[in-house]
Structure formats: structure tokens, C-alpha cells
Amino acid sequence: MLGRILIVGAGPVGLTLACELARYGVGVRLIDRSPEPTRTSKALVIWSRTLELMDRMGCTPAFLAAGLHARGATLRSGGQVLGGTRFTEIASPYPFALMIPQAETERLLTEHLAGFGVAIEREVALSDFSQAAGAVTARLSHAHGREEVVSIPFLIGCDGAHSRVRHGLDLAFAGQAQGDEWLLADVRGAGPGAPPPDEVAVYLHRDGPLVLFPIPGGRARVVATVGRLDPEHPRPDPSLDAVQALVEARAGAGLHLSDPVWLSHFRIHERKVGQYRVGRVFLAGDAAHIHSPAGGQGMNTGMQDAVNLAWKLALVLRGEAAPDLLDSYSPERAAVGEAVLRNAARLTAAATLTSPAAQAARNLALRALLGFHAVRDRMAATMSEIEIGYPDSVLSEGPGAGLRWPPEHDAGPPPGAGGAPRFALYAEDGPAGAALAARFPTLLAPEMRPAPDGRLHLVRPDGYVGLNAEAGDWAAAARYLARLAPS
Known part of the structure; x- marks a missing residue:
């Protein structure tokens, strides 16, 4: 007898998929090799469309209570405002960016999943797997060396950028790494130079961009470029003094940083698989696509992968829809992943221009374009993901089919x-x-x-x-x- 659907990876994407399958009455196992959930903020924003889908999941209120409602983003350069966008103009019941650390997102989704009687199985890793026409056979490694072999109807890899499932499928993760090294700091910020507490503040400086994201509890995330990556001379983790100096150089004086809980460097990778499904094995989230954090779409795109896949798996597994319904998952979500990757790459490229002439032209263009209400609205709608749809899907028929139902x-x-x-x-x-x-x-x-x-x-x-x-x-x-x- 086949067992429950096996999901590898208990981050936000795997948790979302497990919650939805459990809501639909489908048996599920959710495993993760880590002994504990993430303790860092990582992905910070949940956008409007994801919140709308979480309404269907039945878990939005807890997230709204725990998060900070960011009402807009402002771009500055040289002490002057270039323009910005107000998220309050998003055509959604949730016209804001919900700022919430990933650790909190995982905690709330874990609690929601527990309401269906499902718990994460920790310190359990996928060793290998194979598939035949009717089932997937997976070998699991438990803590203390215990091995387990299971036969399952479907296997879903939600196990991140270094996905064991993707490697097992031998799928190319095509793309490249962006050349800059970036600084990340989660700190407390106060002072007369602090941006409004409900605003994402972007500073376009000649030495590179600096972005301040608000975090609940009076905290903020600082993200900035620190120069080209030198693999032979890796930088040590930044100090608070170094972050303070960088903020003063690019954003001006008047913002005092303190109480750091995470100081690190990172590099942006832009990669994607060509297909999200091979037989009875599927990929979702970072296992299928990774890209620049510009716009904060990564976790949202992955969670929406999970929502798309869950209802199709549920109908097929219960024998209530034809199996070829599952054929729509990969083309639908691959098209979305490609668009998100492309948009994030463009934003990153524009922000990291190094030529003074190109920077000046960019700033002039931004000042002009962001003066138009339609441009500001389009920018907010794109970031919120309410414009995502499946107009070219085999499941879309008729004018406007594939678009989000208002x-x-x-x-x-x-x-x-x-x-x-x-x-x-x-x-x-x-x-x-x-x-x-x-x-x-x-x-x-x-x-x-x-x-x-x-x-x-x-x-x-x-x-x-x-x-x-x-x-x-x-x-x-x-x-x-x-x-x-x-x-």
C-alpha cells in the first residue's frame, strides 16, 4: 500500500504545501534534516496575493497580528527623494507589505499544520529515491543511523537551493551568480535620520545601493553592496561599526544602529530549472528557482508554487480528477518563476550600476517615471504579485481566463x-x-x-x-x- 505524500523541506514552502494537503484531507509526511527551525529573519515580506491565498488556507489573522504593515517604499539619492510607491494603492484587501521574519512565518505555519494533526519530522533526511509508473521509493536517514524505505505516491522537493530532490532528478539549475558581495545586518535603529517605521527605504549611492527594511519590534534589516566578490580573499562577517559607517556614508547621519542579531555577507544567485516535474516527483520554491531578493518575491513565489500544486495533487490522489491535471503545474509555475527572476534581475542591475553617467541617467529616469501615478501603481501591483496569472495555461479558457479572481x-x-x-x-x-x-x-x-x-x-x-x-x-x-x- 502506498504511504502518504512525502514533502522534503520544512521551510515556508514545504509547510504551506503540507498545510494545504492536510486541509484537503490528504495524508502527508513533512521531513527536514535540521534539528530545529530557522532562528533568523531570512525572508521578510509576505505580499498581498500570498495573504489572499492564506485567507483560503484559513491562517491570515495570526500573520496579520504578528507582522508589521509597511505602507510604501521611497527611493533616495544624495539626500533627495527620487520618488516612491505607496502599497496602500494595491487593489487588494491587504494593501501593504506584511513585514514578518521567516522564523515567525515558519512558527505560525507549523502551528497551523499542527491543527490538522501533522507534525514536522526533524533530523530526517532524504538519502535517495527512485520512481516507477505507480510509485516513488524513497530511502530516509533518521537520527542515530536508523534507515527507512518508504513507498509513496508523490515526492515533492521543497528543500532549497541545494535540493537533494533536484540533484536526484539530475536537473540543471541554469543561471549565474551576480558579481557583487552584499552585506546583511539585522539591527535596532533609532535617531532623527531613521526612515518612517512603516516604510522600505532605498538609498541609491555612487558606491552601491543600501536598503532599510522595517522589522516588527523596532528592528530593521540593512542590505547593501560592499564591493565585487573576491573568492580568494573572502571577507569576514561585518562588524556593527562597519555597518554603521556604511549607513552613514550612503544614507546620511542621524541613524544609530545597535543590538545586532545577525551580521553576514551573501551573494545573489539567479538560477532556475527548466521543468518543475519529472514523473511523480515535483519541485517547489528555492529547489526550483532562486533569484535576487530585490522586491521580496522569493518566498512568496515558492508559497504560491505550493498552493498551485496542492489542490491538483489532492484531486488526483483522491481519484476526483484525471491524472493529467498535474501536467499543468510545471508550465504554469515555471512561467511565473521566469517572470519573477527576470524582474528581480532588472531591479538589481539598475540598483548596482557603477558608471557615474549611468547612475545619473537612472536617477533622472526614476524621478520622471515615479512622478506618474500609473507607474507607481504598476510598480506596487507587480511587487504585490496580484497581477500574476496563468493566461496561457491549458486550464484557462475564455477572455481573461487565468487571471486572479477579484x-x-x-x-x-x-x-x-x-x-x-x-x-x-x-x-x-x-x-x-x-x-x-x-x-x-x-x-x-x-x-x-x-x-x-x-x-x-x-x-x-x-x-x-x-x-x-x-x-x-x-x-x-x-x-x-x-x-x-x-x-
Whole structure:
């Protein structure tokens, strides 16, 4: 008998996937080789679209209570403001960037997962695996040398940039490393030169960028370039005095730093696999894509990988959808990963220009462009990820299909807790809708919801439009669901 789905890696992505599968009543094992969760802040921001999806998961309130609501970002150079964007203009119930340390994100997701009776299995590592047509066989190494062999229906690698699962699939992690070395410091900052406590502050200096991110509890993260990487002469971890001097040089005097809890250097890698699935093995998060932290999209993109995959795995594993539904995961999320990587790389390249002439031209362009309301809004929408969609997916049919279903039109998520996910039907004809739900009970929620535009919509369990058809086109709805139904 096949066991539960095995997820390797208990960071935010693996935890999100485990929570969603457990919510759908799917058996899951979540393993991690580390003896304890992360203690550092790492990924800092949860964006609007991820919070909307967490509404469907049922865990948003705890995160809102624990995080800091950043209302905007301001770009400065030479003591002058170039412009900025206000996150308050994001068209979402969550018009802000939720600043919350990754350690807190993992803690809250672990607590949410425990509500489904699932615990992380720590000090358990994936040694190797193989797959056949109907199952994956995995060898696990436990603490104190115990070995375990399990047969599982699916294996998902959420195990980060050095993914054992990705290596086991022999997939190329194509890309490159950015040439600069960066400084990171989590500190306490105070003084008349401190930016507003709900603002991300970007300083574009001739020697390189400096960014200050607010953290709950009156703390801040400092990120800045410190020069080109020299592999033969690695820099020691920075001192607080060195960080203080760098902040004063690039942001001006008046901000006093103290109480450091994390001082380090890092390098930006921009890499991605060509496919997120091989047979019964899947990749999500940093195991599939890593990129510049510019814009704070990395963890959010990975968590959204997990949400996309979870409902498809649940339907297929329960026999409530055709197995080829899983074919949509890799192309959908690979396209998103490529776009996020490209945007983050462009932001990083613009911020790290070294030519004085190029820096001056950049600053002039930013001042001009950020003077337009439409540009500021587009920048905020891109960062928040509310514009992410799947217009080219095989699951998208009709005008606007694949786009995010506006939360203001959502009558609540389709059923999930304790049962399989379902598509939601938005239409006007009650009897025809009831007949459609009766015909496809494993795919469609029984209740029909009013359509905001008089058309007929099938909305996926992850809140994206699957079908957009003319009002009363029940044949189109039936054809769409018949493609997904089990044979």
C-alpha cells in the first residue's frame, strides 16, 4: 500500500504545501534534516496575493497580528527623494507589505499544520529515491543511523537551493551568480535620520545601493553592496561599526544602529530549472528557482508554487480528477518563476550600476517615471504579485481566463477543510447550475454564486479564473469540467 505524500523541506514552502494537503484531507509526511527551525529573519515580506491565498488556507489573522504593515517604499539619492510607491494603492484587501521574519512565518505555519494533526519530522533526511509508473521509493536517514524505505505516491522537493530532490532528478539549475558581495545586518535603529517605521527605504549611492527594511519590534534589516566578490580573499562577517559607517556614508547621519542579531555577507544567485516535474516527483520554491531578493518575491513565489500544486495533487490522489491535471503545474509555475527572476534581475542591475553617467541617467529616469501615478501603481501591483496569472495555461479558457479572481467578488473559498478542493461556479441560472454540480460532484462546489458581470465563470480552488463564458453557456462549462474529470 502506498504511504502518504512525502514533502522534503520544512521551510515556508514545504509547510504551506503540507498545510494545504492536510486541509484537503490528504495524508502527508513533512521531513527536514535540521534539528530545529530557522532562528533568523531570512525572508521578510509576505505580499498581498500570498495573504489572499492564506485567507483560503484559513491562517491570515495570526500573520496579520504578528507582522508589521509597511505602507510604501521611497527611493533616495544624495539626500533627495527620487520618488516612491505607496502599497496602500494595491487593489487588494491587504494593501501593504506584511513585514514578518521567516522564523515567525515558519512558527505560525507549523502551528497551523499542527491543527490538522501533522507534525514536522526533524533530523530526517532524504538519502535517495527512485520512481516507477505507480510509485516513488524513497530511502530516509533518521537520527542515530536508523534507515527507512518508504513507498509513496508523490515526492515533492521543497528543500532549497541545494535540493537533494533536484540533484536526484539530475536537473540543471541554469543561471549565474551576480558579481557583487552584499552585506546583511539585522539591527535596532533609532535617531532623527531613521526612515518612517512603516516604510522600505532605498538609498541609491555612487558606491552601491543600501536598503532599510522595517522589522516588527523596532528592528530593521540593512542590505547593501560592499564591493565585487573576491573568492580568494573572502571577507569576514561585518562588524556593527562597519555597518554603521556604511549607513552613514550612503544614507546620511542621524541613524544609530545597535543590538545586532545577525551580521553576514551573501551573494545573489539567479538560477532556475527548466521543468518543475519529472514523473511523480515535483519541485517547489528555492529547489526550483532562486533569484535576487530585490522586491521580496522569493518566498512568496515558492508559497504560491505550493498552493498551485496542492489542490491538483489532492484531486488526483483522491481519484476526483484525471491524472493529467498535474501536467499543468510545471508550465504554469515555471512561467511565473521566469517572470519573477527576470524582474528581480532588472531591479538589481539598475540598483548596482557603477558608471557615474549611468547612475545619473537612472536617477533622472526614476524621478520622471515615479512622478506618474500609473507607474507607481504598476510598480506596487507587480511587487504585490496580484497581477500574476496563468493566461496561457491549458486550464484557462475564455477572455481573461487565468487571471486572479477579484477577492471583492469572492463569496468565500470553495470547500476544503476535511474534503477535496472544488471549482466555484459564478452564474445566474440556478437549476442549470445545480444540474452541472450534480454531474461533476468531484470537481464543482454544489452552491452557485452570483456572477458580478452577468457571465459564467468557473473559478479554480486557488482563486484564478478557469473558464469565462457567455451567460447560459452551460455546454462550455460541461466541456471544461469533462476535460478534468476522471475517466
